[in-house]
Amino acid sequence: MRSLSFILAISLLSSITSNAQPDRWQQHVKYTMDVNMDVNTNRFSGKQKLEYTNNSPDTLFKVFYHLYWNAFQPNSMMDTRSRELGKIKVNGRPDWDGRVKDRILNLKPDEVGYQKVLSLKMDGVAQNYQVDETILEVKLSKPILPHSKVVFDMDFEAQVPLQVRRSGRDNPQTGVRYSMSQWYPKISEYDYEGWHPTPYVAREFYGVWGDYDVKITIDKSYMLAGSGYLQNPNLIGFGYETPGTKVPEVKGNTITWNFIAPNVHDFVWAADPQFHHLVRTVPNGPTINVVYKYKEGDQKNEDAWKEVADAAVIVLPFIEKKFGKYPYKQYSFIQGGDGGMEYPMATLISGPGVGTAFHEWMHSWFQGMFGTNESMYAWIDEGFTEFATDEVEDFYYSQPSVRAKYDASRLKVMDSVAALLPLKHRGNYQNYFYVVKSGLEEPLTTHADHFNTNLAYSIAAYSKGCLFLSQLGYIIGEDTRDKVLLEYYRLWKFKHPNANDFVQVAEKVSGVKLDWYKEWWTATTKTIDYGIDSLWEEDGKTKIRLRMVGKMPMPLDVQIEYRNGDKEIIYIPQYLMFGEKPVEDKSIPRTTVEPWKWTHPTYVFELKHKIIDLKAAEIDPTQRMADVDRKNNRLELSW
Ligand SMILES: [Zn+2]
Incomplete structure (x- = not known):
């Protein structure tokens, strides 16, 4: 019996390696943007050229864009939703996000965020459009035929909101001037399910892969970091220049930074006059940028950011062996935002914790490279990332060079905690048991913005999603589960997989039917006992x-x-x-x-x-x- 199943397993493995790549179609974008930032008014004007390729078999009569920053206005969906959640008490505390609360309602006119579209043309013809808060709807003068390309030209202006959530300016917690995520009008994803004009209520993004060529003109005292490769490093300096280059002095008050990011589904940047820049190179791997706000005389701060840079170099070989190769030549850990938030080729983290840094970097796989629709599958995005974070942290803290930083008594505590069962992802098991007991649990298939409470969302997406993979290791064996993750990477990177796609890979690699597991674990709150x-x-x-x-x-x-x-x-x-x-x-x-x-x-x-x-x-x-x-x-x- 055992030897028979062994032979069966081998023949299954040899058959999967010859499996063809899935041929699901996807749209394609090429953005060329040129923005001019005024650091006194916190406003910028921009020109956006979007080359949009409709690879679908469908004729498109309209298109949608996201205007995320319009959420940062009183009585927006984001504001109202947060205040409603604030009325729900969980453990005696309001359930709203502590960063949002009712802060949007109280933003003054020069503190709100906005993105205003001034004009929009398709192939040179002006288009009719209407804006309702965070969604721009364009009824096209001429449909976009299947397998054809059009060019949209847009003029827009924007005001950077005071930092409330993810993007914004002048977060007192970090002092960073500009955290520029969701900063440009971004076309919605159109896939086999149709358009996804998901309003910006709280979380989660879904975007079209393509190439970004971004020029940002800004006061010359500001240092920038972001997605993409800097095209003019030797004119810019700030540590980006080729070592030994003499960077010419800038005439005038502003300078233009030009980044190119290939094959990404979003583009982030941050800017501050006091940014410092650490650079590391992973042998045969990417350049790691760590860009953080310098604090005079704060050696602890310096050391903590240095640890992020060094840790990234230590863990990348482990990550790639376990989850697949990092495909870009650069990754940047940038101080900014209000916690940790993932973007292609970069993250904004508010402080230098290695755990957060690992988590956001692992999103380069479970978001950046897979681009699963996060509204629908938050548990794949956050849960798989959480799973990977735990694995990377376990690896990092077992390294002799890392352990050498701790004294014997601290190591004893760390080792005794690490020996508790289950050996891995224990915190996520505890979170899951907690939400089950609380009676607030909702199924993982709930849309990320539709959970009744933030608590239920968080534990579902992060912890129950993490347990999906941890228990999968129990069901099919951990070695097989790890092979599934690599095969999923091989077959589905850059292709927007969904939950069924993952389960089918897991079934093929393991030779075990798993649809029942997905159904019970993700579509119900039934428990195991x-x-x-x-x-x-x-x-x-x-x-x-x-x-x-x-x-x-x-x-x-x-x-x-x-x-x-x-x-x-x-x-x-x-x-x-x-x-x-x-x-x-x-x-x-x-x-x-x-x-x-x-x-x-x-x-x-x-x-x-x-x-x-x-x-x-x-x-x-x-x-x-x-x-x-x-x-x-x-x-x-x-x-
Ligand atoms: Zn995350």
């Missing part, structure tokens, strides 16, 4: 009855401990798997028994030993299954 019901002896053999107490089925590892010190795993596949996972721990013999059909509340299996030989039985001894009540998982026999 298995218990040991009873045991008895018949004809010198021990029978053990298990009970499915929860409503979500899973395969079970049941570990039997004998009084002579031997251990054995009884492995009960879930019937709907139509397959089984390989042996994970070769040091413990495993017996595979008949699959458990989920319709059956109990299951009995038999051991060759007498009951007196048994010391203990335990369901899921590794604790990777998110069993909401572990009190009934272990039975100890005291003879």
